[in-house]
Amino acid sequence: MTAFQYREGVLHAEAVSLSALAQTVGTPFYCYASGEIEGAYSAMERALSGLPATICYALKANGNLAVVRTLAKLGAGADVVSEGEMRIALAAGVPAAKIVFAGVGKTAEEMAAGLQADILQFNVESVPELEALSQVAESLGRRAPVALRVNPDVDAMTHAKISTGQAENKFGIDLGHIQDAVKLALDLPGISLEGLAVHIGSQLTDLAPYRAAFGKLTALYRDLKGQGVPLRRLDFGGGLGISYDGETPPDLAAYAALVRECAAGLPAELVFEPGRFLVGNAGVLVTRVLYVKQGTARRFVIVDAAMNDLIRPSMYDAFHAFKPVAAPAAGAGEMPVDIVGPICETADTFARQRGLPPVAAGDLLAICSSGAYGAVMSSTYNGRRLVPEVLVRGGDHAIVRARPSYAAMLAETPLPDWLDPARPAARGVA
Numbered sequence: 001m002t003a004f005q006y007r008e009g010v011l012h013a014e015a016v017s018l019s020a021l022a023q024t025v026g027t028p029f030y031c032y033a034s035g036e037i038e039g040a041y042s043a044m045e046r047a048l049s050g051l052p053a054t055i056c057y058a059l060k061a062n063g064n065l066a067v068v069r070t071l072a073k074l075g076a077g078a079d080v081v082s083e084g085e086m087r088i089a090l091a092a093g094v095p096a097a098k099i100v101f102a103g104v105g106k107t108a109e110e111m112a113a114g115l116q117a118d119i120l121q122f123n124v125e126s127v128p129e130l131e132a133l134s135q136v137a138e139s140l141g142r143r144a145p146v147a148l149r150v151n152p153d154v155d156a157m158t159h160a161k162i163s164t165g166q167a168e169n170k171f172g173i174d175l176g177h178i179q180d181a182v183k184l185a186l187d188l189p190g191i192s193l194e195g196l197a198v199h200i201g202s203q204l205t206d207l208a209p210y211r212a213a214f215g216k217l218t219a220l221y222r223d224l225k226g227q228g229v230p231l232r233r234l235d236f237g238g239g240l241g242i243s244y245d246g247e248t249p250p251d252l253a254a255y256a257a258l259v260r261e262c263a264a265g266l267p268a269e270l271v272f273e274p275g276r277f278l279v280g281n282a283g284v285l286v287t288r289v290l291y292v293k294q295g296t297a298r299r300f301v302i303v304d305a306a307m308n309d310l311i312r313p314s315m316y317d318a319f320h321a322f323k324p325v326a327a328p329a330a331g332a333g334e335m336p337v338d339i340v341g342p343i344c345e346t347a348d349t350f351a352r353q354r355g356l357p358p359v360a361a362g363d364l365l366a367i368c369s370s371g372a373y374g375a376v377m378s379s380t381y382n383g384r385r386l387v388p389e390v391l392v393r394g395g396d397h398a399i400v401r402a403r404p405s406y407a408a409m410l411a412e413t414p415l416p417d418w419l420d421p422a423r424p425a426a427r428g429v430a
């Protein structure tokens with residue numbers, strides 16, 4: 001979060017005052033710092049230098065076109081999980097040859113779109129998916145480049161909802177079934193088997209699960225190469241954690257050393273799929289205090305951002321640090337408060353019994369480390385408009401997603417002609 005510092009008592013994103021932005025953009029809004037995104041990407045690139053590595057940014061962490069383009073300009077590839085994300089990646093300037101299509105439930109339409117775009121590879125997660133992809137490819141007169149995603153049955157030691165590498169998870173093909181899947185992939189006319197992939201979860205703060213997973217993956221790769229399977233690519237997935245609450249995420253150098261150790265001597269191109277690591281600490285959600293309410297048992301700070309804008313605390317019990325945009329007076333002290341949004345659910349709580357300097361209605365707060373899995377997971381629940389996104393670069397800024405007008409929001413839902421003949425809804429095609 002080095003891009004977000006106090007200057008003359010006001011929290012800035014790089015050289016832009018968040019207080020000034022709040023005045024022009026209105027609250028709540030997301031603010032991303034280009035320099036922080038670029039710094040994270042460069043650090044990863046440096047750590048992996050000398051390896052035949054492609055860093056495919058996982059768009060699902062933050063799919064804003066400007067964010068993706070910032071990374072594309074540095075040479076990043078993309079890891080996409082839907083046709084929509086693929087289109088964003090292409091529109092942002094990511095070359096198709098650096099796009100990996102992941103996800104456990106690709107549709108035939110999405111497969112066709114990926115094939116027509118000529119992407120690098122499909123990470124296939126099941127035998128039925130492999131068969132479906134082969135059929136789609138054949139019907140287009142093509143062969144789909146495939147990496148089989150292995151489920152290594154490794155506990156990533158992260159939150160259950162973002163753990164993906166255990167046998168009980170829906171992801172990947174179990175090691176016990178992989179040989180059969182490889183045979184099938186080699187037989188299917190529409191498949192070109194090129195690699196193996198793994199992704200064991202998100203927000204990993206320990207290298208041990210990576211070591212276990214990469215070990216199994218590379219052993220399998222060696223074994224298959226020994227059997228004459230023409231593999232050429234290993235995809236180590238994403239999942240690198242960031243610091244939300246003083247956690248010590250894996251040291252990049254140690255992560256890279258582990259990769260070097262596991263891939264040593266292997267004739268393989270390497271793919272990495274970091275999402276959160278590249279953007280998580282590059283964003284804040286700026287919100288305004290609406291009311292401070294003293295209850296019998298607790299003091300509530302009611303802010304204008306809500307769980308529909310940033311769902312991580314409600315969904316994953318995630319911790320986000322709060323910083324007042326106006327620096328608190330020296331020695332101001334802290335008092336425990338519950339920081340809550342306006343939505344009619346108790347789940348709409350950002351923090352419980354959190355120490356905060358005294359705040360009053362009208363004050364601005366920055367919800368830190370909100371660059372990943374923030375705006376992308378937002379909704380219009382409670383009739384709230386999607387939050388705008390602002391990208392900062394040095395002293396400059398741009399609104400890279402505008403707050404929709406209420407008129408635009410209403411225009412999205414036409415009425416059936418029996419309810420209003422004046423604005424008839426369509427029949428048939430959605």
Ligand SMILES: *Cc1c(COP(=O)(O)O)cnc(C)c1O
Pocket residue numbers: 058060061079102103199201202203237238239240273274275276277
């Ligand atoms: C979510 C996901 C990623 C990115 O995970 P991060 O924790 O954000 O790095 C990468 N690969 C796959 C297959 C994913 O599902």
